[in-house]
Amino acid sequence: MRRFAFPILLSLLAAGAAHAQPVNVPVLVPLTGFLSLEGTSQRNGALLALKQAPAGLTVAADVVDTGTSPEAAVTALERAAGKPVTAVVASMLGTQMLAMLPLAKDYGLPLVTVSGTASITEQGNPWVFRFFPGDAVTKAAHARYVVEDLGRKRPAVIYQTTAYGQGGKAQLMEQFQKLGATPVFEEGVDTSAKDLLPVITKALAANPDVLVLHLHSAPTALFIRQAAAHGVGVPIVAGSAMHQPSTAALLEPAELKGVCAETAASPVSGGSPEVEAFTAAYRGAFNAEPDAFALAQYDGVRMVLDAAAKGARTAEQVRDALAKGTHKGLAMTYASDGKGNMAHSAVIVCYDGKTRVPALVKRYDSLTGAVK
């Protein structure tokens, strides 16, 4: 019931507002399929930001499930474009983003996303804005933590055979090469794999000094559980999927002991009164734990709303504000690198084995070098 109430609630909030033209931000995200958990975080972050819109703004938001097919995403965007649109919260799935980009350019609609797929900002399309650090940023932090902080030089890289996995793996390999580390093992894992012990065994046979994961949520949890069950002593540094509370919920705290992960942010870990307030509001609104995707999407929509509050009314004005402005968000400070990459920071979180809430152990700012 709550999800149907949101558009109505948002309209009521704005009742009596001075501006006649509403700020319309359709939310086109994957709510079903293999990215439903992350897509729901994206949706929730966007809706929370709209709920907390600056006073005086009339806001409206239709939420549409894009599933996981590019076709559904493009159709959803075409549907949304039937009304005046200020900006679009666009799917975090890279293949959907790539499909939506030409249409967004035709219609002149800013796409505000948290997709990590590197190539979406390499298409020369001025209408895309990514508020989640791209693979170039997060994998730079990932590799630097492994090499510079842990002092490991013989990583085993296990990645997913999806767009997310292949893109991240390519970035990891490049970063390791820059840092003088040579992976001793690399293998792709299908999302349908139900037993990762064979790949763990093969990886350990290569005698690595660290296991570097770049897997989706459920495979990450499965890998860590099986590694813990077999007493693997080699440290594990996982991808951003690990930081998600929904991933940690699949594991016992003891299984997480010593595991670290890269991410854009970890709102449940706190860090500032503003982030703690966000986390509390999120829990209150959705009865769920927020993750970095929710926070990044919240920050992205807040930047759109701030621009609108400062007078940007048309999609083109909002695009200009996003392209040229700077926004101090909760996770980091956002500014475009000229291609629409707004996020340039990443953090490392680690689990102590006693709780499922990780601690922030390292922050990397001003990371650059989006590489296709």
Place this chain on the structure above:
Amino acid sequence: MRSVLASGAVALIAYALLYASPYGLRVLTVAGVYALAATGFQLVFGLAGALSLAHGAFFGVGAYATGILGSQLGWSFPATFPVSLALPVLLALLVGLPVLRLESHYFALATLGIAQVVLLLAVNTPDLTGGANGLAGVPGIAAFGATLPRGLPLAAAVWAIVALGGLLAWRLARGRWGRALTLLRDDPLAAAALGLDVGRLRLQAFALSALYAGAAGALAVHTQRVVSPEVLEFPVMVSILTIAVVGGRGRVAGAVLGALLLIHLPEWFRFLERSYLILYGGALLAAIVLAPHGLTGLLERLLPPKPRPPPAPLPLPAPAVADGPVLRVEGLAKAFGGVRAVDGVSFTLQSSRITGLIGPNGSGKTTVINLLSGLERPDAGRVDLLGRDLSGARADRIARAGIARTFQSAGLPEDSTVLEAVAAARLERDASIATAEAHALSVLARLGVADRARERCGTLPAGLRRRVELARALARQPRVLLLDEPAAGLTDAEKAELSGHLRAIAADGVAVLVVEHDMGFLLPLADRVLALDQGRVLYDGAPAGVPHDPAVVEAYLGAPA
């Protein structure tokens, strides 16, 4: 029914021209893409009855051909589209030869395996396909320097191709080829025994379906402007299968109606966020329960088509026949594992003579008929029809050479009319369906069942089914007619009538071999009797000698009490 479909088409065009928003036109365009894919699927699944789970892969191959050539090499539509048609067809021909031999569920699994291999190739060859991300920057439909804008022009282009493809498929489905596929779907053994090259027909349907899938994939990519592994994933296949089933299996109109409904349905419920899946599933379930034969079946039930007037009977030309031996069988042998079902059987069938084949159950009678008609391959021996060696030949070649047969349990397609069932025997000989039906009607008239021509085979009593099956075999104008227990289940009056017909058929110069257990029916009918036991000839002589032959009595008839 046709007027309803025509009205629907006019309404659809009016909606597209006058009312549809850009969003509505996009959904309509996507529906067109799936209608085209499902039309192809109707050929292989609906008509030929082969559950090809590679159809989604062919869709994806067509999509990738256009995606790669368009985005990486800058080719335009006139060059990419033919490649998107040709590549899936080539793939279908390549894989079709081995997998089309498999039985239904093994065929489905094998084609699913093909789809998985193609998907893995797409994901794991990023230099060519863009890997899991796919390739962006696919151009729209462009030719001669002009690009078709999205919206109405793109929707019109896609639906024009759907109309062309649909018309071609409709004509094929209504013609001899479509009838042959339907027969093959309902009973592949009977189809082969009626002279149809089952393997060639299946391969043709498989390849043609791939052509449609490739075209649909190409149009999908022009619509989306990106190509990614999702076009090869199972949901595409499931969508096409669901469209075919909900629309009406084997019907072109079903593919179009199914696509329009199933592509629009989720959009109508999209405002419910993820809950739309529940309503979508419920609506699908309701459609299948309320219309088990699909939307076209429902329309036909509500608006039954007018029966076509029967064709004027066209007598079959009398073949030139000569007296004497027609079929020589020498040393025929067949073993199933350690069981020697037929063990060195030799005999000759004479023109205008009826030969009875008797023996206890398991003695090898039906196996002999199966060997003679090509449904089984002999281990040894020679079969010679009028000087032509048919040993080990395929069933359809044997049938075309002049041997026809009936089956122990009359294998008539339940949903076909009597006329359609008998006309099926003429498909590989006559130039058109009309001629085949006219010939079939003359054969039915000869056997006294012309008045039942428009009835469904499934509604006929056993006696009439036997006679219709005999008519189907006769419509082949055979030189040799093999009948497997033709009197089983008949009343005495029906048996007497059958005897009369068989004598008349033999009198026309046909060599008739009758497998029968009913000695009261067979012995007065036959000119000669062969008795088998354990695969060997026990007796070969006059019918009158059968009851007195000690070996036949011991092995088969038993001593009188």
